[in-house]
Amino acid sequence: MSPLLELHGVEKSFGAVQVLRGVDLSVQAGRVTALVGDNGAGKSTLVKGMAGIHLFDAGDYLFEGEPVKVTNPKDAAALGIEVVYQDLALCDNLDVVHNMFLGREMKRLRLVDEDTMEQRARETLDGLSVRTLKSVRTPVASLSGGQRQTVAIARAVLWNSKLVILDEPTAALGVAQTEQVLRLVRRLADRGLGVLLISHNLNDVFEVADDIAVLYLGGMVGQIDAASTTRERVVQAITTGVVPEGGAA
Amino acid sequence: MSIDTDDPTVAAAPDPEPDNSLGGIFRAYLAKLRGGEVGSLPAVLGLIALVVVFSSLRPEQFTNSFNFANLIGQSAGVTVLAMGLVFVLLLGEIDLSAGFAGGTCAGVLGVFLTRQEWPLIPALLAALLTGALIGLLIGLLVARLGIPSFVVTLAAFLGLQGVLLTMIGEGGTIPIRNDFINGLNNANLPVWLGWALGLLCIVGYAASTYITDARRRAKNLTVQPLLLWALKTGLLTVVVVAVVGYLSVERSRNPALTSLKGVPVSLVVIVGLLILLTFTLTRTAWGRHVYAVGGNAEAARRAGINVFRVRLSCFILCSTMAAVAGIMIASRTNSVNPNTGGETTLLYAVGAAVIGGTSLFGGKGRVIDAVIGGTVVAVIDNGMGLLDQPQGTVWMVTGLVLLVAASVDALSRRRASATGHV
Structure with a gap:
């Protein structure tokens, strides 16, 4: 089966600084691919390029096997690529339903169709087996960090998206909430979505990821099958840029 | 159903049977208050307290129905102005020029209606259009150039004061003899x-x-x-x-x-605008976007909302409502003078919106806040006048009430974020 998303030889420079040097990456539907790397390795730039915020200077961008042009966030959304940023981009003063439909409100007779929106929000949350949110009419301000992350992820899958990119989803969470969010990430992949998880936390990565892609100084060290490698090997790859023997997929 | 161990404070809604008894409703409301969502409650309580105080001190004058109708007429201009300001305040911005924008629009109405002897409808449209244009200009400067609204509208406040004075002439007055206009705030x-x-x-x-x-x-x-x-x-x-x-x-x-x-016809105008604007703010996508931009402009932008257009439209709406307010004030006195919409009008209107529960931090507020707050301001003004208090005392008391309202806003905000488990 061809990968959901493929990048070949992607390059990106900001002025004289070359941030990405010929990066290859593939994300399969139904699998969680973790993107790891030290600070400055180019993770954010790579994600922003995929989301259409930056344009890649060179390289191929394939989605569902077809070459695509992603020049702005709308292009990415049209393909079914949704990004959940680290700051979540939620409006505290609005409730869960309004946040999930922010900017894409459903309308009936030119008025906001609260009924259908609430139904679909509830269905999406139920579909993800989210039980931590009692009322979808609660303002986001009164939700915990884990619940906010849940709302942001649910918003990303509401629009029949095919690939969800998560930027450090557990960075600000406690142990129990991290666990909840990781279970949710796993369920996304089990539902057949492609998931790209950017994380610093190797515990999280090993708990949930199927593939681990390691970036080192703007180059892809390799994409490793999580089951056949160890934490030590991944750490070595992140810090030295070389995959130890037997680890590469 | 698994047991929720994540957040015990989230108000229970449909899943477990909600408590629909009188006690349950009361407890849910108390929980909301404790969570920092006080809404207009402080303003309503304050209003009741003020009415009780003034009624007991001046039972004959304050509570008679002549004074009650009078109070509505007095407050109409400020209340309508405050309704428009709510939209700008929701964005976390301010419009200091709204008072004189109203005055200027009333001046335009006076010039066309009385001096040029235009028919009513074109003169009225010209006044409203002037308001919209002022708002467009302010909105462009704030939303496109990124100049802080405080500075832009301060400049507009000074400038429009000059425009009004020039238009009417030093010490001049334009009488308004049109029955419809004069009826708005007298009939x-x-x-x-x-x-x-x-x-x-x-x-x-x-x-x-x-x-x-x-x-x-x-x-x-x-x-x-x-x-x-x-x-x-x-x-x-x-x-x-x-x-x-x-x-x-x-x-x-x-x-x-x-x-x-x-x-009074003015009450019909106020209630009509209240219903229309509340409907717009709560039932249209544009209304949702106003709240979103006020709550988190960056999130709104990333969600694909045209933040610029939302900002611009709020300033246009605010100044257009200011035009209506100016017309209401002119109607009250049957005339326009260089001070129409000046003095304390704008400050009372901002005060009214805040006293009613609209937050100066943006993202929180309703149109009805302006009506409740406007009534509070009018009752203080009217009641203190009946007590034969000098204007100095009236202003001091009004200032104190506004300070209390702003404190309630800040404290409830802190309360809300403290209970927010963030």
Whole structure:
């Protein structure tokens, strides 16, 4: 089966600084691919390029096997690529339903169709087996960090998206909430979505990821099958840029 | 159903059977208050306290229906101005020029209607269009160039004051002799029409909310308990019947000469605008976007909302409402002078919106806040006047009330973020 998303030889420079040097990456539907790397390795730039915020200077961008042009966030959304940023981009003063439909409100007779929106929000949350949110009419301000992350992820899958990119989803969470969010990430992949998880936390990565892609100084060290490698090997790859023997997929 | 161990403070909605008894509704409301969502409650309590104080100190003058109708007329300009300001405040911005924008628009109306002898409709449209243009200009400077609204509208405040003075002439006054304009803030409806409109309000509210609730209940969505609906409808009925009833009493000192009774037209203008603007703010996508931009402009931008257009439209709406307010003020005095919309008008209007519960931090507020707050400001002004208090004391008390309201806003905000488990 061809990968959901493929990048070949992607390059990106900001002025004289070359941030990405010929990066290859593939994300399969139904699998969680973790993107790891030290600070400055180019993770954010790579994600922003995929989301259409930056344009890649060179390289191929394939989605569902077809070459695509992603020049702005709308292009990415049209393909079914949704990004959940680290700051979540939620409006505290609005409730869960309004946040999930922010900017894409459903309308009936030119008025906001609260009924259908609430139904679909509830269905999406139920579909993800989210039980931590009692009322979808609660303002986001009164939700915990884990619940906010849940709302942001649910918003990303509401629009029949095919690939969800998560930027450090557990960075600000406690142990129990991290666990909840990781279970949710796993369920996304089990539902057949492609998931790209950017994380610093190797515990999280090993708990949930199927593939681990390691970036080192703007180059892809390799994409490793999580089951056949160890934490030590991944750490070595992140810090030295070389995959130890037997680890590469 | 798994047990939620994540967040015990989230108010329970449909999953476990909600407590629909009177006690349950009361407890849910208390929980909301404790969570920092106080809404207009402080303003309403303050209003009741003020009315009680003034009624006991000046029972004859304050509570008679002549003064009550008078109070509505006095407050109409400030209240309408405050309704427009709510939209700008929701963005976390301010419009200091709204008062003189209103004055300028009233001046435009006076010039065309009286000096140029235009018919009513074109003169009225010219006044409203002037308001929209002022708002467009302010909005462009704020939303496109990114100049802080405080500075832009401060400049507009000074500038429009000059425009108004130049237009009318030093020490001049433009009389307004049009019956429609003068009637807006002086005439009364026939008693029967007042009752009919009051009844329409009650039935309209009761029926539309009941139908919505029934539909949502059928779809198994979040819905208020039936008892709460009955309580709200009952409260509205009591208020409407009391107000219309009191205003339908003969209040002329000499009924044989001129009869004065019925609901003032200004109240109809206020309620009409209240319904229209509330509907726009709560039921249209644009209204949702105003709240979103006020809550988190960056999130709104990333969600694909045209933040620039939302900002621009709020400033245009605010200044257009200022034009309506200016016309109401001109109607009250049957004239326009270089001070129309000046002095404390704008400051009272901002105060009214904040006292009613609109936050200066943006993202929180309703149109009805302006009406409640406007009433509070008018009651202080009117009541203190009846107590023969010098203007200095009136301003000090009003300032104090505004300070208390702003403190309530800041404290409830802190409370809300403290209970927010973030």
